[in-house]
Amino acid sequence: MEAASNALLGEFFARCPDPLFVASADGALLRGSDALRQVVGAAALDGARLPELAHPDDREALSAAWSRVLGADAPVSFVVRLRDAGGAYQRMACSARRSSDGGAVFGSLRAAPEVVPELAGEEQKTLRLKARLLDEMAEHMDSIAVWSLDGEGVFTYHRGRGLAKSGLKPGQYLGSSVFELHAREPETAAEMRRLYDGEVRRFRSESHGVHWDNWIIPLRDQPGERAHGLLGVSVDVSESRLVENELRIQLDQIAAQQKVIRDLSTPIIEVWDGVLTLPMVGTVDSVRTAEVMDSLLSQIVEKRASFAILDLTGVEVVDTKVASHLIELITAIRLLGADGIVAGIKPTVAQTMVALGLDLSQLNTQRNLRAALNYAIRSMSRAKGASPDAPSAPRPSPNERA
Incomplete structure (x- = not known):
C-alpha cells in the first residue's frame, strides 16, 4: 500500500501541469514537479534555495513573505522574480503554506504578468514586447552576449549564445557582484565603478581566443545623475577580425612585391x-x-x-x-x-x-x-x-x- 502511494505521489509530481514544490523551512527545494523543472531548470532543484533563485532586489521581500508563511496556518500569496532555466528573471506568483509540523512548506507557482500601475495598457504591451525582443535576440544570435548590472554591481541579466565562446553559461553570473568577481583585479573593479558616472563606452577585447566588440551603456533616468545600472552588449567579431588580418597581410605582400618590382625596374x-x-x-x-x-x-x-x-x-x-x-x-x-x-x-x-x-x-x-x-x-x-x-x-x- 505504501509503495503504491509513493508511486502515485511520484506520478503526481511528474504529470501535474502546475509548477509545484516542497521546500524546507529555510527555503531549500526538496522536491518539485516536472512543470517546475521546466520553469527554473533541473539544476535548480538539486538542493537550491529559493532566495538564491530570486532576483537580488526581491530577496528581502521574499524573506518577509517566507516568514509569514512559516508563522501562519493559512496560504500566503506573494510575487517574486525567479531565475528561469535560461538565466532570465520571470515574475512568478507564489502561493505557499507550511506543513502541520512547520518543518516544510508546500507551494505552487504561476506566471505573474508584468504590471506597472502608472502605465496604460498599450504601454505595458510595449514594455513586455521590448523585454521579449531582448530575450529572443540573446537566445538566438550566435555572436552576441548581453548582461546588465544593478546599482550595486550585481548581475541582473546574463544571457546570449555568444557566452559559450568565452567558456561561460547563460545566467552563470546572475546574482553575483561584478566587484567580487574582479576582487583580485582592483584596476578593473575601479574602472567598472567609474562607468556608473561616465558615458557610453565602446572597446575591443579578447577572451578565450575570441575577439569582442563591446558596448557598456550607463542606465540613468536623468542626464548627469549617477547611473542606476549598466547594460553591456558584446558582439563576436572574430570572423571579421580574421578577414581584416588576412587583408592586411595581402596588402603588405602586394606592397612588398611592388617594391621589388620598382627596385628591379x-x-x-x-x-x-x-x-x-x-x-x-x-x-x-x-x-x-x-x-x-x-x-x-x-x-x-x-x-x-x-x-x-x-x-x-x-x-x-x-x-x-x-x-x-x-x-x-x-x-x-x-x-x-x-x-x-x-x-x-x-x-x-x-x-x-x-x-x-x-x-x-x-x-x-x-x-x-x-x-x-x-x-x-x-x-x-x-x-x-x-x-x-x-x-x-x-x-x-x-x-x-x-
Whole structure:
C-alpha cells in the first residue's frame, strides 16, 4: 500500500501541469514537479534555495513573505522574480503554506504578468514586447552576449549564445557582484565603478581566443545623475577580425612585391669606379621619381660617386611634374658634390622639358649612355691629371664626339 502511494505521489509530481514544490523551512527545494523543472531548470532543484533563485532586489521581500508563511496556518500569496532555466528573471506568483509540523512548506507557482500601475495598457504591451525582443535576440544570435548590472554591481541579466565562446553559461553570473568577481583585479573593479558616472563606452577585447566588440551603456533616468545600472552588449567579431588580418597581410605582400618590382625596374648600377648609372624604363610617375631620388642620393653618398647618369633611353613619356622632379634631382646631385648627367632623352621628353620653361642651360645631357659614360671617364681622367695610374678611357666614336 505504501509503495503504491509513493508511486502515485511520484506520478503526481511528474504529470501535474502546475509548477509545484516542497521546500524546507529555510527555503531549500526538496522536491518539485516536472512543470517546475521546466520553469527554473533541473539544476535548480538539486538542493537550491529559493532566495538564491530570486532576483537580488526581491530577496528581502521574499524573506518577509517566507516568514509569514512559516508563522501562519493559512496560504500566503506573494510575487517574486525567479531565475528561469535560461538565466532570465520571470515574475512568478507564489502561493505557499507550511506543513502541520512547520518543518516544510508546500507551494505552487504561476506566471505573474508584468504590471506597472502608472502605465496604460498599450504601454505595458510595449514594455513586455521590448523585454521579449531582448530575450529572443540573446537566445538566438550566435555572436552576441548581453548582461546588465544593478546599482550595486550585481548581475541582473546574463544571457546570449555568444557566452559559450568565452567558456561561460547563460545566467552563470546572475546574482553575483561584478566587484567580487574582479576582487583580485582592483584596476578593473575601479574602472567598472567609474562607468556608473561616465558615458557610453565602446572597446575591443579578447577572451578565450575570441575577439569582442563591446558596448557598456550607463542606465540613468536623468542626464548627469549617477547611473542606476549598466547594460553591456558584446558582439563576436572574430570572423571579421580574421578577414581584416588576412587583408592586411595581402596588402603588405602586394606592397612588398611592388617594391621589388620598382627596385628591379630602376636598378642603380656602378658601371665604373665613381660612376653610377640609373636606367629608367617604362612609365615614370611622380611616386617613382621620388623613390628614385632617395635611392640615388643615398648611393652617391655611400659609394662616394663623382658622376650619376640618368639613362632615359627607355622612357617615352613624362609629365610636366616628373620633368620638374628630374631637374631637382640633378640639382640635388650637385649639392652632394657629384655631377648629374641625363642621357638618351627622347624627342617627346625633350619637348615636355622645354615647354616647362625651366632653365636647362646647366643641364648636362648626352645623346646615349655610352656617350655619358665616356664623358664621365674623361672628366675623371682630366681631374687626375692624366697620371700613369689613371685608367685609360675608351675613345669615343665619331658619332659621339662633340
